[in-house]
Amino acid sequence: MDKKYLKYLETYKKVWDDNKWNIVNKDDSRLGYKNVRGTTYLIFSETNNTFKDWLRDFKFWKKPYKDMEKLFFVHSGFLEDYKIMRKPLLEFMEKKYNKENKLVLIGYSQGGATAQLAYEDLEYHGYKVDECVVFASPRVYSIINRKTLKERMKNLVIITNENDPVPSVPYITFFYKHIVKPIVIGKRTFPKFLYKGKDHIIYRYLSNLSKDN
Numbered sequence: 574m575d576k577k578y579l580k581y582l583e584t585y586k587k588v589w590d591d592n593k594w595n596i597v598n599k600d601d602s603r604l605g606y607k608n609v610r611g612t613t614y615l616i617f618s619e620t621n622n623t624f625k626d627w628l629r630d631f632k633f634w635k636k637p638y639k640d641m642e643k644l645f646f647v648h649s650g651f652l653e654d655y656k657i658m659r660k661p662l663l664e665f666m667e668k669k670y671n672k673e674n675k676l677v678l679i680g681y682s683q684g685g686a687t688a689q690l691a692y693e694d695l696e697y698h699g700y701k702v703d704e705c706v707v708f709a710s711p712r713v714y715s716i717i718n719r720k721t722l723k724e725r726m727k728n729l730v731i732i733t734n735e736n737d738p739v740p741s742v743p744y745i746t747f748f749y750k751h752i753v754k755p756i757v758i759g760k761r762t763f764p765k766f767l768y769k770g771k772d773h774i775i776y777r778y779l780s781n782l783s784k785d786n
Contacts, residue, residue: 579782579783581706581708581730581732581782582708582778582779582782582783584614584677584679584706585679585681585706585708585775586779587609588607588609588614588616588679589616589679589681593605594618596615596658596661596662596665597657597658597661597662599657599658600657601654601683602618602654602657602658602687603617603618603684604616604617604618604658604661604662604687605618606665606669608671608674611673611674611675612674612675612676612677612703613670613671613674613675613676613677614677614678614679615662615676615677615678615679615688615691616679616680616684617678617679617680617681617684617685617687617688617691618680618681618684619681619682619683619684619709647690647713647714647715648686648711648712648713648714648743648749651683651686651687651690651711651713652690654683654686654687655686655687655690655691655694658687658691659691659694662691662695663694663698666695666698666700670700675703675704676695676700676701676702676703677702677703677704677705677706678691678692678695678702678704678705678706678707679705679706679707680705680706680707680708680710681707681708681709681710681775682708682709682710682711682739682773683710683711684707684710685707685708685709685710685711685731686707686710686711686713688705688707688710689705689707689710689713689714689726689729689752690713692705692726692729693722693725693726696725696726702728703728704728704730705726705728705729705730706730706732707729707730707731707732708732708733708775708778709732709733709734709737709739709740709773709775709778710731710733710739710740711739711740711742711743712740712741712742712743712749712750712751713749713752714749714750714751714752715748715749715750716748716749716750717748719750719752722752723752723753726752726753729752729753730753730756731751731752731753731754731755731756732755732756732758732778732782733755733756733757733758734757734758734759734772734773734777734778734781735757735758735759735760735761735781736759736760736761736772737772737773737777738773739773740755758778758781758782759772759777759781759784
């Protein structure tokens, strides 16, 4: 593992601590921002949703927009979560975002899923996303037109823990796949189906990424 990847968790800790969710704080949808030395960070929170909540949506795709030049589909549950924050996010970008700043998106768990949806949406609206870094993110997009999304989301970084099963869902059997190849940290110590939660928490990501550097 290259030491440059350590910066991602250092950035995560810096922007996450004491965040007030100053764009959206509704139900399980939380989105905040911070300006740090010429960079605007958008931070997408994890939610309290469980595997059971996600499973009921695994087999359903949806078009994110009505009129699309190039068709692609997304996980319906994550899309619903993003739609809660979409309007206030775009209003923030129009009224408060300093276009001279770099723009970095950060998300963890389901927040990683909504961060990816926001990345695509912001690029569509003409904003340049300098980097989108997501940790422990489940899969968001179907395999249909994955190439188009990969070209549009060139600055996406997905970091996963080897023992964390969440980045492996929704399952490939439902035709979901990550847009880019994840950076895998840590070592597998037991079968993923014996997962009890500890390898999904951000502190395990901090620990494993530090060890791998």
